[in-house]
Amino acid sequence: MSGKRASKLTRSDKLELYYWMRITRTLEERLVNLHRQNKLVGGLFRSLGQEADAVGSAFALEENDVLSSLTRNLGSLLIKGATPADVIRQHTATADSPTRGRDLGLHFANLERGFIGHISPLGDMVAVMAGVTLSFKVRGEKRVGLVYLGDGATSTGAFHEGINFAAVQRCPLVVIVESNGYAYSTPIAKQSAAKQFVDKAAGYGVAGDRADGNDVLAVHDATQRAVDRARAGGGVTLIELTTYRRRGHAEHDNQSYVPEGEVERWAAENDPIDRFVRVLLDREKVEQPELDAIDARVAAEVDLATDQALSSPQPAGPDALTDVYAGGSRVAPHWYRAPAAGRESERS
Amino acid sequence: MSGKRASKLTRSDKLELYYWMRITRTLEERLVNLHRQNKLVGGLFRSLGQEADAVGSAFALEENDVLSSLTRNLGSLLIKGATPADVIRQHTATADSPTRGRDLGLHFANLERGFIGHISPLGDMVAVMAGVTLSFKVRGEKRVGLVYLGDGATSTGAFHEGINFAAVQRCPLVVIVESNGYAYSTPIAKQSAAKQFVDKAAGYGVAGDRADGNDVLAVHDATQRAVDRARAGGGVTLIELTTYRRRGHAEHDNQSYVPEGEVERWAAENDPIDRFVRVLLDREKVEQPELDAIDARVAAEVDLATDQALSSPQPAGPDALTDVYAGGSRVAPHWYRAPAAGRESERS
């Protein structure tokens, strides 16, 4: 689905970047509607205002590179080939969702397409991606891994052990810290005393970079440099992307802890899509109708995906019992759920 | 036991530093003898060549400050009031050892005297000491905490979470990384890709310092600055002390992985006691007989401690059952160990 991954982005690459940011936002807006209609299972986590971060970075990867996304990286998954219908199915826990209703939201994976969704315990995926990229190194494959984590997740032991392991092993791994102001309600100053997250790079002996996370081209640029370095055997890069979480942690969170006007200011002055539209119109001489066409295409795709996903069946209870282990394994249902099965215990 | 804790060390302070280093070494040599005589329970871990590191740093603490020692910080425990007899008892697992034979070696604590020995899982004590020093902060006490860890232990998640927590909370904590070349057999380059451990300080937003760990005065100086900073409300300092582990990880380890001549070179050129003796004789105009007198005092103290400890009784089996919980709790021995107790099960 994604375009070519040149260091020099063409005009059409840039339109593609626009497409990915737009579809991220539109798809999330659709999810918000479905959430309000009580059609989702579980909470809804937005990346509103952070779309450039996931999109610009994932766009720097090749087809057979592998990324591990986090809560606010829907855009990166779409670029890697997750379909909007799958995303909606994950949020509605249908039988044909990528996890068959077992896990929710962006917690899904597709190794053929090159992505591994995260699990809830934060930081764990840094260690897992150290192993994914270790396999590239051991096998001499010229592939690269990318893992995202939030400012808050930098406080976890798993992040620390994972990046340090990858640094020592010179694994081809790019670690992106999305510094978006908050971890749930906790502001950055209560998460870390560092002046900036990129200051951690020297402590791990890895390359460090920092970019404006709301400037999709700057994000792409920084990531592309890091990806090139990794592919050339230069090991790990830690990139800090500065951005801002415009919604609450999840949709239920009313952001009572956010200073007044902060959200509105970011929305007005620093929306990554608005900013990029200006770049496209002003510098790239894109015409508004071109963007309108993309918007229309996106709307149609999201509509179609919604129709597909909402007609998906729900899983049946006993489906829960398969594949805990390999080989088509199936846990036996408890006897009181399988009345035909008869007594487990026999009298002597 | 320990002398006054002034920033400016007097001549008699310096003689005291010599005393602490000497007794550390002599006591460990005694433990080596006992180990060879099969009188110890468990392995023996030396701090040979690292005595200045533990002694110089602990000497910067006040009476009511608290430290947490690691494997190679015997000197710091002695300064804090652990007795040589207690140390030998810990190594012989006697009934009257500080842990009553339950734990070994330097794994013991005495809060009245201000020390908490480590547990085996590396890094954990950094988090615990974050809490000890958090209590100082919460209560407005002007006390300071000091925690030691090895180069290898910096790779643990517990170290990371602990120092970061303390940094954000501005706890009065000094974290000393003893960079002694190896973690067991693993050289520093396979533990961390950082140029130096002090580079981690910026990533945590804490003060960083680095000193020659085999120069007891330099160690004291750096620690004193950090302790003063902590006491004044300036938060955490990460100090890297460079030193060298002249023995194997424990006495059983023959150091086959160490490049030839490396140990000998450090012994010949960079023994912390030898170096300090030269300073005392040359710069402080100490006379050799003064040092000889200290040595004799140390020998006598270690002899006495050995006699005391070796006459200590072994614990009795059922002693193992007490104090899992508070209030003098006692686990009931299994019925087959308490034949008088009768049947647990009664026939109906």
Added chain:
Amino acid sequence: MAEITYLEAIREALFEEMERDENVICLGEDVGVFGGAFKVTEGLQARFGGNRVIDTPISEIAIVGAAAGAAHMGMRPVAEMQFIDFIACAYDMLTNYVATSRYRTGLACPMVVRGPSGGYGRSGPFHSQNAEAAFLHTPGLKIVCPSTAEDAKGLLKSAIRDDDCVLFFEHKYLYRRIKGVMPAGDHLTPIGKARVARAGTDLSIITYGATVWKALDAAEELAKSGVAAEVIDLRTLAPLDDDAIVATVRKTNRVVIVHEDTRTGGIAGEITARINELCWEWLDAPVLRVTAHDVPLPSAPALEDFVLPQTADIVAAAQRLLTY
């Protein structure tokens, strides 16, 4: 006296204990200004200040480790896991440091680790866990699982005053669904004592946490066909109340143990073994278990409902017991 919810009862306990003893502090992710993901600690920071109600980094190892260190110094820390599932990150600190500290070195760890637990909420594999089986095995820890609002308050207050580390597992399905009238005064529920939630003579349902309510529903159902089921709410899992277990076995001679958590290696096995050892001769039927199936807990409603134990399962197990 007005009824308050299970959640409010927990909050009340925190307020009262912080008021009573200035050594009590609360720490955890988002517990301060925000009042916690479930608002359990709401208002606490406004009342007691940022020095005693501490927003921490996302660092479960450090939260638990720091609580232990502060506890050594005489504080009474109450550490929150935002979801109890994340206690897994602090498993080493709890089992190796906290649980052994007194036994080895004499240093006490009077602290509470609390957090929202349990399923039935469509929250999937990482926000629905029951952590008790992971710690039941560790000498030195206590484990409390209240099922009523009264006990939530009384047991938390006791836990905070306990001289050892208490893991306090709140069931988040009950947070706003269960209410109770708090006993007047300084209401303390003793740790280590089970409760007869419903008396009966024909069989015993031994359980704790959210499934107490399912057991009571099952007992009601069974009563319709004239079966008098006794429901034992364990309340404390470590130490287990052997006396209460033996008493109910002797009374009814038939037992089903119900827990929400997965079966293999779960607490029902331990209870079965104790019954075997302590009063095997009193059994007229094998001890049965009604538990979750041995799979990670899935999110989709139909899947979750299938995996977790339901009232009908308890009724079925009870009916089978009666055939012996």
Added chain:
Amino acid sequence: MAEITYLEAIREALFEEMERDENVICLGEDVGVFGGAFKVTEGLQARFGGNRVIDTPISEIAIVGAAAGAAHMGMRPVAEMQFIDFIACAYDMLTNYVATSRYRTGLACPMVVRGPSGGYGRSGPFHSQNAEAAFLHTPGLKIVCPSTAEDAKGLLKSAIRDDDCVLFFEHKYLYRRIKGVMPAGDHLTPIGKARVARAGTDLSIITYGATVWKALDAAEELAKSGVAAEVIDLRTLAPLDDDAIVATVRKTNRVVIVHEDTRTGGIAGEITARINELCWEWLDAPVLRVTAHDVPLPSAPALEDFVLPQTADIVAAAQRLLTY
């Protein structure tokens, strides 16, 4: 064929599997040049290079996490915990990530986490642990505990070829004390199958790991007074071999379960519950447990000996079973 030790058998398995399949890699602290704290991996790096035998930082979370990531990519990582006690640090990674990965997302984690376990060595609370009870409860993990040199080799080879994560708990007390002659050829012991270590008719001793040898000693002792004890070596704890358990209960009608680990929440409880459910009517006596006492394991010889189960304890339990 010459006898080799339990430790050498493990090393042989690693050599053979690395030889057979280039996707097999070993990683852990000091496993390379040094050959591991117990020299289990000695010679491996010299033979297979630093790319496949990897010295890691002291980072159990990362060791296990990286093994999982490499396993996703088709490698067959064998991760060493220097002492199994430190697996506690990776508890979250194992239970939340590794154990659920296939179930949730379809990503397999074919990997082994192995390491020296167990007591009787005066190594105290942090170098003597038995980790099985901590993981028995987690669907998605397999647990193997060999007691003989033959099984150590055959089970490790099976574990490396298994498509799921296998926790392979080696008993370090057996490393150099137990020897065996390896069966010729590609020797694989199936995971999930128990073994009758000694046949008997009067009672069953069900155990695994180092206590298999104590059970055999006890059986020998009992034989002197004409009692024929059957000893079942479980070999695999997850999945448990229910068939073997039921078979021995039906044969002898009397059971003592022996494990080195502490009692409460230990695996004996689970086995007792299964016996209750599967063949309660076949029991002529309650199922008894012989285990460690519920305390952290102390170091002093007299204390350790008192806390851990000994041969005489098994004999005493057997004799009591026979009074029913």
